[in-house]
Amino acid sequence: MKKVLVVLAFGIALASCNNSQTSDNQSAVSDSTAVDTVVVPQKDSLSVYLPDIKASLPEAQTVEVKDDPVFFKTKSYKAIPLQTVLDQFLPAYKSLDIKQTQIVFECEDGYNPSMSLEKVLSKKSYLAISDVEAPKGQEWINPKKGDHEMKIAPFYVVYTDVPAKDVTYKWPYNLVKISLSAASKELAVLFPKEDDTQVKGFELFKVNCLTCHSLNKVGGKMGPELNYPKSVTEYWQIDQIKQFVKAPTSFRNECKMPAVTHLSDKELDEIVNYLKYMAKHKV
Numbered sequence: 001m002k003k004v005l006v007v008l009a010f011g012i013a014l015a016s017c018n019n020s021q022t023s024d025n026q027s028a029v030s031d032s033t034a035v036d037t038v039v040v041p042q043k044d045s046l047s048v049y050l051p052d053i054k055a056s057l058p059e060a061q062t063v064e065v066k067d068d069p070v071f072f073k074t075k076s077y078k079a080i081p082l083q084t085v086l087d088q089f090l091p092a093y094k095s096l097d098i099k100q101t102q103i104v105f106e107c108e109d110g111y112n113p114s115m116s117l118e119k120v121l122s123k124k125s126y127l128a129i130s131d132v133e134a135p136k137g138q139e140w141i142n143p144k145k146g147d148h149e150m151k152i153a154p155f156y157v158v159y160t161d162v163p164a165k166d167v168t169y170k171w172p173y174n175l176v177k178i179s180l181s182a183a184s185k186e187l188a189v190l191f192p193k194e195d196d197t198q199v200k201g202f203e204l205f206k207v208n209c210l211t212c213h214s215l216n217k218v219g220g221k222m223g224p225e226l227n228y229p230k231s232v233t234e235y236w237q238i239d240q241i242k243q244f245v246k247a248p249t250s251f252r253n254e255c256k257m258p259a260v261t262h263l264s265d266k267e268l269d270e271i272v273n274y275l276k277y278m279a280k281h282k283v
């Protein structure tokens with residue numbers, strides 16, 4: 001009984017925001033340095049919910065990944081070329097301009113990184129379905145990060161020809177869904193049209209925060225929505241927001257947000273000012 005589900009997503013009611021259970025933030029791999037446009041799947045996006053196609057996937061091959069950025073060592077996986085997965089389960093992508101298309105990875109924990117489809121397909125990218133070294137009867141080994149066990153299942157995207165230090169590539173694990181979406185237009189709603197002094201803050205928020213936080217319901221779901229119905233700038237003291245971002249665990253024990261240490265005070269001010277602007281532009 002092969003069930004192949006390729007849906008035109010209807011506004012994507014994500015059934016995946018499951019922070020409490022799998023709280024790892026994947027930050028070691030990519031978020032603070034994310035450089036690609038963040039895209040959130042919309043009505044017209046094409047998507048495939050991976051657990052539904054698991055049984056119909058073609059036979060996996062063994063691939064070796066040198067210096068895996070999640071495990072920090074050489075790893076072997078059973079994997080299927082991402083191109084093959086798209087060919088079979090999202091064939092409509094062939095009619096899209098891959099230069100103008102973003103591939104969005106939706107992880108169970110709410111992390112939604114995205115990349116240019118062209119960029120992903122230009123490398124040897126794979127959908128890994130199991131860890132060759134996993135003990136008998138198990139598909140994955142879950143690495144530890146501090147005391148916390150990361151959940152790699154059900155899928156993990158790896159590359160055999162991308163160095164771990166190239167942070168422009170995303171290595172999403174705990175992956176459940178792949179969507180394709182036209183670049184940038186989703187973000188138009190978050191662009192500060194009425195005040196161009198806020199553009200810098202918008203850009204900084206987009207690159208550093210939007211993979212985990214939504215504004216007006218557009219963005220990642222790992223962290224809380226920051227604008228709707230109440231903006232974080234309306235219920236936090238403004239200077240505390242900056243402090244929190246720099247050192248979340250100094251506010252909340254075992255806080256799931258990674259400290260953002262690479263932004264200057266000025267840049268954080270730009271972000272906070274942009275959030276204040278957005279407070280006046282709710283949906």
Ligand code: HEC
Pocket residue numbers: 025026027031032205208209210211212213222223224232241244245252254255256257258260271
């Ligand atoms: C890797 C994901 C991730 C990134 C990137 C991230 N956050 Fe967070 N953030 C979270 C999570 C998860 C929480 C909830 C933390 C908790 O309470 O355990 C949070 C909480 C917050 C809160 C507190 C909200 C509230 O009302 O409790 C603020 C403010 C915040 N983040 C701002 C930011 C800003 C600004 C950036 C970008 C500079 C950012 N975050 C980047 C994951 C992230």
